[in-house]
Structures are given as C-alpha cells and as structure tokens.
Amino acid sequence: MAEQDLKRTLILEAALKRFKRFGLSKTTMEEIARDLAISKGSLYYYFSDKESIYVAVVERMIADCFVDMSDYVEEAPSIDAIMNRYLELKEKMLLEYHFLFGVNEWVKEMPSSLMRQIKELLQQVETAFLSTTIKKGISTGELCEEIDTECIAELLVSVLFGLWVIWCKWQATSFDPTDRKGLRCFMDREKKVLTIFFNGLRYRPTFN
Amino acid sequence: MAEQDLKRTLILEAALKRFKRFGLSKTTMEEIARDLAISKGSLYYYFSDKESIYVAVVERMIADCFVDMSDYVEEAPSIDAIMNRYLELKEKMLLEYHFLFGVNEWVKEMPSSLMRQIKELLQQVETAFLSTTIKKGISTGELCEEIDTECIAELLVSVLFGLWVIWCKWQATSFDPTDRKGLRCFMDREKKVLTIFFNGLRYRPTFN
DNA sequence: TTTTGACTCGTCAAACGAAATAGTCAGACA
C-alpha cells in the first residue's frame, strides 16, 4: 500500500517535469513511462487515465504553493504585507508553471471541460486565500466590517483572472513566460489593481 | 460631393443593419449591395474594401453612443450618477451591438489585426471618458487629488474589459446576448467592481 | 462620373487518409 503511494508519487513527479516544460497535450504517456523506465501499461495500473494524472499533478502543485501563503496570512503584520508576498508567489508561479496550466490553450480556444475544472480549482483556492485575507483585515480593523467576504473575494479573483487573460491574449503576439520585462509590467498592473481594490474596501462600502 | 457623402451614409446604414445581426464575417458585400438594390461593384466605388466599411460603421456607432455620455459628465451631480448612466449605456450596447463587435471571435481565436484595431478604438474612447470622469471627481473633491488620471483610467478599462472577456469565455457555454438574466448578473459584477474601485480612489492612494 | 456584372484569385471549411497517441488486455513473472 505505502509502496503503491510511493510509486504514484514517482509517477506524478515525472509527469510534472514533462507537463511543466511541454504542457498537457505535448507530453505523451509513452514519454512519462520512458522517463521512469517502465512501460506505458504500468501507468494505467496506477492511474485510470492521462487526465487524472494531470489533475493530480496540478492539485499537488497548487497545494504546495498555497500552503506557505495560508500560514503567512496568520502571522502577517498587515494586508499590504500579505499582498506583496502574494504577488511574489504569483510571479514565480506564472514564470514556472505557465505551460503546466496550458495557459496558451485557455487563451485561444473555447475551454475544454478539463480546463474548466483546473480553472475552477485554481480560483477556488485563490478565493479561499483572499477570503481569509479579507477576514483578517476586518479583524485587525484595516478593512470595513460590512463586507460580504466570499462574494468580494470571488469578484477580486475574477478581476485578476480577467486582467491576466487579456494580458496574454492582447498584449504580446503570444505570451512569452520568459519575457521578464513583460511579466514585470503585468505584475505592476496587478499590484495597482490590488492596492486600489483593497483601498476601496477600507471604508464606505456603498455597494449593496 | 454632398451627393457622395449621402451615398456613403446610406451604405453605412445598410451595413450596420447587417453587421449588427450577423457580424463581420457572416455578412457579404453582395448582401449589403442587394439591400441597397445596387451592385457589389458600386460599393467598391465608395469604399476601398470591406474592412473600411466595417471600421467606419463601428466608428459611427461608438461616436453616437459616447456623445451623450460626454455631455452628461459635465452636468452630472456625482460620480455615482455618472457610473449609473454609464452602466445603463453599456448594458444597452452589449445587448444591441454584441455581434457588430464580433465578440464571439475575440473570445475564441487569436485576435486579428483588425480586431485589435477595433478593440483599441473602443478602449481609447472608454479611457477618455473615464479619464474625464475621474478629473471631474477630483475637481469636485470626491476623489483623491494625487491620482495619475490617464494611467488609472486605462487600468480600469483593462479591468472591465477583462471581466467581460472571462464572462463571455467561461460563464456560459457560449455567450448569449439575449440572455437578459445572465447579462443582468454580469452588469451587477461590473457595478460592484466600479463601486469598489472608485471607492478606492477616494482617499489614501498608497500605490506609487 | 457613376454603375454594372462577369471575371479572377485567395480563403476557408468539409472530407479524408495517415500518423500519432490514448487506452485495453491476456499473459508473464515474482
């Protein structure tokens, strides 16, 4: 049993390496198997299909990334501090996991149900994080008390996601994850939006 | 000369009717000509190509829509009032001109240079409008004085545009402009974002 | 000067075959 889990983990690690560099559609089961010096059939012994490997990989990755963040929210001195660390994390994620998420595909085509699922997962985690952040802000008196936390967190996630999508789609000819300067510029926009947005949550929430 | 202008106007009106219902790619020069009971060749006497007709149509339409808004900004009692009218206008535009802008295409494919042009135009006008709105807000003391008006207006346009794109792309299976309920829901989000955003511009702009 | 309709040419989408790849399974092995 523990043996099985170990094997699964090995497979996920090998898969991650491939997905990270080539994305979902450009890595084959054959290749993953070859990297591990096993046969393709074995992969199907541990995982029901390619999608489930992919989902597992992404889940692990997201969990890893956000574990630190969640811890940090507890001890952070202020909303601004949380935001800065959040932006750092996001920049690193965009840089490193651009192909894993298959951003290219999201931007061009109609999203497949799998991609919807991944996007849902990512946004859920992000919403949860922002939600606790807002709650913390309220408890420390930094933010206005009358905020519908969940709703606003979700809205903010949408805003950030939208900003990202149009960035990928319109700014460059095709989004180049290694273009540090472009990414910088994008992160700057995100930062500005976050700042204004949170500033807007401090007092007088006139929305209903 | 005036004769020519009249003819051009007639062509643009006929074209608008078609574009509005079927979009750019699904209306042919033949059809526009037929509607006017003239030959296709005549169209090319007045316009160099299909694109230039399309651009002219869109320019007219945008100008028509924003003329009222610009006037209203002068006399409006408050930022909130402007926003409400702006949202009304936008809802009407989305409902009526959804196909004219070819939103479907934007969302799916890589944007063509024509679509970039149209998007640029639209955003330019919208930025100008929001910019004057912000300036007005500053002059009446509603908003903080230290705002980089142009920059923030542009940012806000991006945010709203992003919100719209992801709405079209992810929410429904395919965006249905006649789905009043969905549109309502979307406009609500826009309103919330605008409210929070402008609230964030009132005091303490801690962004640099 | 304006209009026409027959003409060309490029584009795009359906059709199709071939190659690549996901997924299956009966049997081997420990």
Add this chain to the structure above:
DNA sequence: TGTCTGACTATTTCGTTTGACGAGTCAAAA
C-alpha cells in the same frame, strides 16, 4: 495475488486535398 509488459485496438489529431464561396478588379455601359 499483486505488479508489470508489449502487442493490440480505438480514438484523436494532423496534414492534404478539394470545392465553394466571397472579396476585390475591370472593361464597358449608362
């Protein structure tokens, strides 16, 4: 019994062809 394999099938994807449609031209007519 639990794990693994490689040959097998089924499906997806990709490149090519082809035919139709529509943009744009132009010589001639009004």
